[in-house]
Amino acid sequence: MTCTEFEKYLPDLIDGEARSENAAHLGECAACAELVSDLKAICSEARNLETCEPSPRVWANIQRTLEAEGLIRPVLQPGGVLAEPRRRSFGAWLLPLTALIVLGVGALVYSNRSAVSNSTTSNVGVLKPPVVVPRASQLDEFDDEQLVSQVAPSMRAAYADNLRNVNAFIQDAQEDLKLNPDDDDARHFLMEAYEQKESVYDLAMNRSAQ
Amino acid sequence: MVTRHQVGQLAIVMVVCAATMSATDIRREFKYSVGPKANISINNEYGPVTVKPSAGNQVIIGATLHSDKVEIDNNQNGNRIELKSHMLTGATPENAQVEFEVFVPADASVTVHSSTGLLHAEQLRGDLAMEGDSAQVEVRDISHAHVHLKTLNGPITLTNIQYGHVEVTSVGGNITLNSVSGPYVEVTSTTGKIRYDGDFGIGGEYKMTSHTGDIDATIPAEASVDVTARSVRGDVQNDFPLAPKSHSSFIPVPGRSLVGTAGKAASSVLIRTFSGKIRLKKR
Numbered sequence: 001m002t003c004t005e006f007e008k009y010l011p012d013l014i015d016g017e018a019r020s021e022n023a024a025h026l027g028e029c030a031a032c033a034e035l036v037s038d039l040k041a042i043c044s045e046a047r048n049l050e051t052c053e054p055s056p057r058v059w060a061n062i063q064r065t066l067e068a069e070g071l072i073r074p075v076l077q078p079g080g081v082l083a084e085p086r087r088r089s090f091g092a093w094l095l096p097l098t099a100l101i102v103l104g105v106g107a108l109v110y111s112n113r114s115a116v117s118n119s120t121t122s123n124v125g126v127l128k129p130p131v132v133v134p135r136a137s138q139l140d141e142f143d144d145e146q147l148v149s150q151v152a153p154s155m156r157a158a159y160a161d162n163l164r165n166v167n168a169f170i171q172d173a174q175e176d177l178k179l180n181p182d183d184d185d186a187r188h189f190l191m192e193a194y195e196q197k198e199s200v201y202d203l204a205m206n207r208s209a210q
Numbered sequence: 211m212v213t214r215h216q217v218g219q220l221a222i223v224m225v226v227c228a229a230t231m232s233a234t235d236i237r238r239e240f241k242y243s244v245g246p247k248a249n250i251s252i253n254n255e256y257g258p259v260t261v262k263p264s265a266g267n268q269v270i271i272g273a274t275l276h277s278d279k280v281e282i283d284n285n286q287n288g289n290r291i292e293l294k295s296h297m298l299t300g301a302t303p304e305n306a307q308v309e310f311e312v313f314v315p316a317d318a319s320v321t322v323h324s325s326t327g328l329l330h331a332e333q334l335r336g337d338l339a340m341e342g343d344s345a346q347v348e349v350r351d352i353s354h355a356h357v358h359l360k361t362l363n364g365p366i367t368l369t370n371i372q373y374g375h376v377e378v379t380s381v382g383g384n385i386t387l388n389s390v391s392g393p394y395v396e397v398t399s400t401t402g403k404i405r406y407d408g409d410f411g412i413g414g415e416y417k418m419t420s421h422t423g424d425i426d427a428t429i430p431a432e433a434s435v436d437v438t439a440r441s442v443r444g445d446v447q448n449d450f451p452l453a454p455k456s457h458s459s460f461i462p463v464p465g466r467s468l469v470g471t472a473g474k475a476a477s478s479v480l481i482r483t484f485s486g487k488i489r490l491k492k493r
Contacts, residue, residue, distance in 0.1 A: 154303050155325065155343055155362075162362055162381045165400050169421040172484055176442060184459070185440060189484055192419050196400050199379050203343060203362050207325060 001025045006032050010039065136170075136194040136201070151204050162200055169193040236275040238282055244269055245289050247336065248318040253294040255280075257307040258327035261320055263334060264313035271312050277305035363402075372411075384423075392416060392477070399423045403486075407493070409433040410477040417480045424487040427479070431492060434473030441466055443485040450490040 006025045013022060013036055026033045144163045148156050173190035180186045244267055252259050264270055269291055273282050279301040285292045295308045314320060319337040322329055329340045329347045337356040340347050342364050350369040357374050359366050363382035371390040378385055384403045392414025397404050400421045407428040410416055418425050429450050439446050445465055452470025462469050481488050
């Protein structure tokens with residue numbers, strides 16, 4: 001008997017039903033003997049574990065997810081209220097949880113592939129979106145310095161000067177908006193100032209991306 | 211005293227130098243066949259790019275490389291063509307210059323990027339996007355197209371743009387618009403000056419915004435406009451006859467803002483600067 005053939009009888013061995021040829025293989029093969037010993041130890045320990053029931057909320061979430069995916073149908077009690085899920089033993093609720101994990105991983109892989117294909121197709125066309133630019137309102141002096149250091153040396157002075165001018169624009173616009181919070185023009189100026197800053201970052205990052 | 215012999219020797223040296231310089235230039239040509247509404251992208255790190263219409267459905271691109279420290283990567287995927295200058299070891303902004311002359315079908319969409327060098331496009335009907343750091347940008351004779359131009363401090367000039375959707379941004383470069391009409395024209399600058407000379411078309415929307423750059427608009431008497439002009443801290447001067455509006459979203463402050471109409475007020479013109487000067491002049 002080979003080890004592959006022996007493995008078919010493992011469940012019986014664990015349950016204590018041994019055949020003569022299985023026993024003979026165990027005597028000859030140290031690897032299979034060790035495997036059987038380990039499995040028996042695990043089963044023995046598992047019987048001694050306290051049953052740990054998950055909270056009803058866990059069950060409800062799993063049920064809702066599986067129903068949403070169409071894997072199970074809602075079970076209605078008389079009166080139209082959904083039945084409580086059956087309580088299961090510790091090991092038996094592993095299957096729906098595994099299904100949930102598999103669905104989640106599958107959704108994640110699908111969404112990543114969609115993001116990659118979207119970024120690829122968005123490169124086609126005149127108005128392709130530039131490199132992702134951080135929100136101008138959250139950029140600070142450190143970000144500006146980092147940006148300037150990334151551009152070509154011949155352009156650093158120009159970028160530094162224009163960033164200073166744009167920051168002055170933002171500051172003026174912010175002060176004006178504080179004084180005139182209901183003024184649409186004040187809001188407009190602040191938005192334009194941030195967009196100017198984003199333009200600077202856009203230009204610099206497009207250059208450094210080449 | 212310089213002798214005739216010395217002048218002759220100097221002339222010979224100059225001719226030899228010129229010949230030597232041009233001998234390092236490398237000329238390459240690319241030809242592609244495309245269908246309608248092709249998509250052409252030129253990414254030139256340093257150097258000018260000129261785009262003009264071609265005859266038929268051919269894209270013809272001539273590139274003059276100033277040294278062997280730069281090469282051209284080119285790629286065609288169906289109707290999409292992409293050329294990019296690629297700097298090699300030892301390249302500098304001077305020896306990595308490439309001059310592109312691009313001929314495309316008039317309905318093609320064109321995207322051009324360059325740090326320096328003149329970016330020029332004319333007589334096209336497809337969408338146009340040009341972007342440069344200090345590059346001077348010139349666009350003329352474009353109609354029924356989206357035009358997007360952006361520079362850091364390079365000056366931008368648009369001439370005779372009709373029925374366009376135009377968006378122009380320069381942080382520090384001056385922006386000049388001659389005979390540019392919508393339906394939509396938006397111009398934004400931080401410190402650069404904005405100059406508009408035209409009639410604002412019929413029924414378009416025009417917005418000009420700056421932080422400290424002055425904004426001048428020269429308008430013919432027959433223009434049909436609804437004008438709102440405002441400077442937060444600068445002056446507004448008006449030499450163009452405007453009729454007062456019966457309803458306005460704000461109360462104009464003389465010398466700081468104005469609101470008025472001319473003709474049938476077909477086009478909306480919104481001019482705003484934070485601390486620059488606004489001048490409306492009659493042509």
